[in-house]
Structures are given as structure tokens and as C-alpha cells.
Amino acid sequence: PTTPPTTPPPSSGFVVSEAQFNQMFPNRNPFYTYKGLTDALKSYPGFANTGSDTVKKQEAAAFLANVSHETGGLVHIVEQNTANYPHYCDPGQPYGCPAGQAAYYGRGPIQLSWNFNYKAAGDALGIDLLNNPWRVEQDPAVAMQTGLWYWNTQNGPGTMTAHNAMVNGAGFGQTIWAINGSLECNGGNPAQVQSRVTKYQQFTQILGVPAGANLSC
Template identity: 85%
Template sequence: IVEQNTANYPHYCDAKQPYGCPAGQAAYYGRGPIQLSWNFNYKAAGDALGIDLLNNPWRVEREPDVAMMTGLWYWNTQNGPGTMTAHNAMVNGAGFGQTIRSINGSLECDGRNPAQVQSRVDAYLRFAAVLGVAPGGNLYC
């Protein structure tokens, strides 16, 4: 529901954005199924969904429907640090590794955090096995 490392909370405010951080310096931490973070992502998601998440980011942790909408918004529309959306990575054969790059690549890919990447791949493989589906190739970013 929320990012567990509270020490990170004050680091997700890009005050250079023209709208600033009206909910406070430490208000834009990771929330929801894809851990939406940063004031610019809350602004963009809120604008796309017709919800004022810039001024009230807590809705993502308090309202499950809002949490899921932000997760689906990011999955389907945002490249993040990658070159494609996570959705496009999966449906167009780029593989699970590209979903990692699109969601958290600047922190985990290109050798930055191999243990975390391995943990994500292991979890993905477990889910694929439970569902009885082939995991595909390109598992790592």
C-alpha cells in the first residue's frame, strides 16, 4: 500500500515543477500496486484520471479503486526510465525485464541493484508457474 522506507519520503518532491509540492515535501512517496511516486507522477496520474492527486496523494493509499487506477495508468501509459510502457513490453514480446526498466530501471537496471532485480524475476517466475503460463524470455533488464 505504501513504500516501507519512510526515510525516502522527503526525496520525491521535485520543487522545480511549476506546481511545486502543495501537499508537502514528504507527501509524494510510493503508493499503490506500482508504488506511484514523485509529485510529477501524482500530477500526471491525477490529470489523466480526473482526480486531484497533487493536493491529495493520500487517496492512493486510502482508496483501493484509486490505487488500482493509478497502477493501471502507469502500466499502460508511462515509459518511466524505459523506452516503452510495461504493458507494451509484455504484449509485444520485449519481456518482463523491460517492465522492470519501465517501472524502476533507473534504480535497478544496468547493474545498479542486481539482488532486487533477481528478487523481482524470481517472484515473476513463481506467479507464472502458479498460473501455468510460460514466462517468456528477456527476464532481466
């Protein structure tokens, strides 16, 4: 009779193990799962999978550090300031705000907000997030997919995607530009920048790689 295999099943192939993920996010909301993250990776196979082993780990650390900052350590699923909720509808878009004026508040690991971002992310991922933005706060894999969509494809207020910043050696500071631009960089909010940098340094340490140059913005 065949005995059940004692070897663990193959890992996700992600450079961050589940144990390291749990170490990074000791107080995380149960909504944010390691499986939700690894399932979402299928949408962006180049993420944390480009360049040397060091670069792969630096990119993973950079993404997770920014995510940690945005969500209070993967605790918050939705934006905490409900007074902001009605502000994220750009009525100038031809498709308007079908889910409602106040439906496009920050959700998920990168706090996706604005009707046009929900539309673009949904189009890219093949999910109708314009009409059903709530999926981002209900489905852990969709939540992570929106974070990876922004990271891999959007320059935001910066000059390059966060993915390209890490892969091409521009440095962690450029990922902050891509996410929040002058709201934080160029003296906009040095404490917020430092919070992101400190988290990135912690996470690269957990993964055993140097943080690299150009950490700040």
C-alpha cells in the first residue's frame, strides 16, 4: 500500500513564505489571507518574479511595506474616514458612478479609490468593479488583485510604476511617488514617507536582502 507523502505540497512559488507573511502581519485581519495573495499573483506573473532573487524579494518587500502602511498592518479593509466616501466620484467620466456617489471609497491592500480606478482595475482584471465595487472588500483574492493591478500597471502621480521602480533599480522612494506623489514626497509628509521606509527595511530584513539605495522621496 502506498503511504501518504510526507513532503509538503509545492509552495506557491512566491518569494515570501506563509510563515514570513505572518511574521510581517502579526495582527492582520483574517480577511487578508496568504492564499488570497498567492491566488492574486496569477494575474501578474512578473510581480516579485523578475530579475535576481534579491530583486524579487525587494519588490515583494516593497509592495507589502506600502500595503502595510495603507492598511495599518493589513488590519483595515476599507477607508476609515467615512466623511471622505462621497468625494471619490468623478462625475466627468462618461460612465458616471453607477454604484452610487459614495461607493468608490478606499478598499483593499492599496486602498483603491475613485470611480475611474475601479473601472480601470475591473477592466484589467475582467471583473465589473464599476457596478460592484464591494467585491474588493468581500473577496480576498480580488482585494489583492486590485493592489497588484495598481502596483504593476499604474504610474499614479509618479513617473513609473512601482513594479518598474523596483525592477529597474530606481529604488523604494519611487514606489511612494507612484502611490501618493507630492502628498508625501518632496516634503509633503516626511513622517508618512519614513513610516513606509521603516516598514520596507523591516520586511527586507525578514526576507534576508538589503534594502538598496534611494529609499526616500
